[in-house]
Amino acid sequence: MMKKHMIWDLFFTFMKIGLFTFGGGYAMISIIEDCCAEKKSWITHEEMMDITVIAESTPGPIAINCATYIGCKQAGFTGSLAATAGIVAPSFLIIFWISRFLDNFLEIPLIYRAFRGIKIGVGLLILDAALTMIKKMRKKELPIVIMVSSFVLMFLINLFSWNFSSISLMTAAGLVSLAVFLLGGGSKKKGGAL
């Protein structure tokens, strides 16, 4: 009985998340954190950070990765199915309806105006998510150096539309961190200090 309740809870929570996320993965992280870590306590903030890393380094939509992980953790395979189906359902229904019945969706004035507002909200939402993550970050030298340099590089990549993907940036950061760990002797003490 309890488990059945959890399955429905997962489905509807992720349906809500799917219905209110605009603009892709990073904005989604903020909403998932709010619903699943803050309100429901399904996962910790630390775990949310781990999932973000895993989601970014595995293929596919970040939202699907997160939904599958959280669903699986809460209620096993059925849970992961419920959460994933939940997050896909609103997209599927809305887009299917648009593709069948609305030829010029983006020219509807109300939709166009609301979306111009939402676009600005999404930017701020992503900014807010990053600031919250920084507040919770461990304030040690290496993470701060990596964080600041990835920020500067990524900002320049955006600004000048350089053809350099965030995956290469992540690979570099992982390698630098591993190199520092190995040069530090790979001892447990050093590793913990990172």
Place this chain on the structure above:
Amino acid sequence: MICLHLFLGFLKVGCFAFGGAYGAIPLIRDVVLSYGWLTDESLTYMIAVSESTPGPIMVNLATYVGSSQAGLPGALAATFAVVLPSFLVIHFITLALKTLIKKPYVQAVLQGLKPCIIGIILATGLYMTLNHCISFTEGYIFHVPEMVITALLSGAIWGSRRFQKKRLSPIALILISACLGVILYA
């Protein structure tokens, strides 16, 4: 037959799209154009619609392309295919992660990846926000309505933290920004 092609095409997208939707768009374009399903122009329109509707952009785009090619069965085939790889990969990782995550080498890599992602997210958010207010490409044009909305929303986020002692829920923020858009762009 078209459904099978949709399934295989979007399975490829789901398998190789790293780093979110914007990384996936070139891949989707490649698949869609190579099968000759859509012209570049109608694909661009579909991308715009997928970005302006709720939900993961990749899922939206898969549903849209599938539906336009083969109705409901096509939409189902494409959507299922784009979701399947992530779903399986995460199950595999959760199984492997329990033992793997405790290894010091894995921890060392993760400790480098986390601050890197925070930096990337910060840069993306800041760039998006600035880019809405000021056009960089066309010689620094300031957009007043965008600046007003940015200021009002920032005020709402800050006010909620300061006076209500909690974060403004992202859903509330989206709803407020949609309303502001409807009012200010009238």
